[in-house]
Amino acid sequence: MDSETLRKVQLVQLEIAKEISRVCDENGIKYFLTGGTLLGAVRHGGFIPWDDDLDIGMFRQDYEKFLEIAPVSLREQYRIIDWKSDQSYPHPMGKVIKKGTLYKESKRKDQGEQGIWVDVFPYDNIPNLNNDFQARIFKLKILRGLVRAKCNYQTWHSEDGVIWSKYIKNLPFRVVSVFMKKENLIKKYEAISTINNNKECKFVFENGPENYSEWCFKKEIFSNLVERDFENCKFLIPEKYHEYLRAAYGDYMVLPPIEKRENQHLIVEVSFGDE
Known part of the structure; x- marks a missing residue:
């Protein structure tokens, strides 16, 4: 994606994020910028120049x-999708998309709606980061792999073509998923994800990224939220953002080498609809 198109995509994503913020503010829902979007807010005052998505987090x-009220609270040009409401959608986090746009990933081969999106990640409790959590992660990865296979989400695609080792690794998931119902897989996945949500826990994990273990944080990081400028707009971020970013990225103020400043989602087609 060229830089001009990417910037237009970012501005649509900003528009969507402002709408999410409005709905949350009007309905008493706490949200916060997360992932590369939080890093962009702190390091760049907006998008990381090469970032191709926008991430928002919420406790479960x-x-x-938000999933309950968004369908009636979002303005008509936006839609919330998640893996329960859209049979083609393969991810455990939701997306708010702008209707009439197209933002097609090479890995998605289904016919589901693929408009320009903002990701909304649920955060779930974990008591500690010991072997029990690692076993839990293993189960979540298996179930997510089966859902992806069910939705024909092809993780073996890359900028260089097919990664055959990943293709072979995914074959058992594609076979087994034929005999399973998506809704049953999701019920099992979410039962495991939320098993500690009614308990006092010191840690949370972001539910949706590829590597769960890399997105675990002390819960106290999110105790207080403060406003931060992002593209000349105000959004909420964790007050202890330094602890979050240091855990996620290490020395986060240092720019990565030029060869790693790239889009992450392998977008193969973009359309902005009626402009």
């Missing part, structure tokens, strides 16, 4: 409330 209770 707020996330479920």
Whole structure:
């Protein structure tokens, strides 16, 4: 994706994020910028120049409330999708998309809606980061792999073509998923994800990224939220953002080498609809 197109995509994503923020503010839902979007807010005052998505986090209770009210609270040009409401959608986090746009990933081969999006990640409790959590991660990866296979999400695609080792690794998932119902897989996945959400826990994990273990944080990081400028707009971020970013990225103020400043989602087709 060329830089001009990417910037237009970012501005649509900013528009979507402002709409999410409005709905959350009007309905008492706590949200916060997360991942590369939080890094961009702190390091760049907006998008990381080469970033091709925008990430928002919510604790599970707020996330479920948002999924419930978004269909009637979002303005008509936006839609919330998640893996329960859209049979083609393969991910455990939701997306708010702008209707009439197209933002097609090479890995998605289904006919589901693929408009320009903002990711909304649920955060779930974990008591500690010991072997029990690692076993839990293993189960989540298996279930997510089966859902992806069910939705024909082809993780073996890359900028260089097919990664045959990944293709072979995914074959058992594609075979087994034929005999399973997506809704049953999701129920099992979410039961495992939320098993500690009614307990006092010191840690949370972001539910959706590829490597769960890399996105675990002390819960106290999110105790207080503050406003931060992002593209000359105000959004909420964790007050202890330094602890978050240091855990996620290490020395986060240092720019990566030029060869690693690249888009992450392998977008093969973009359309902005009626402009």
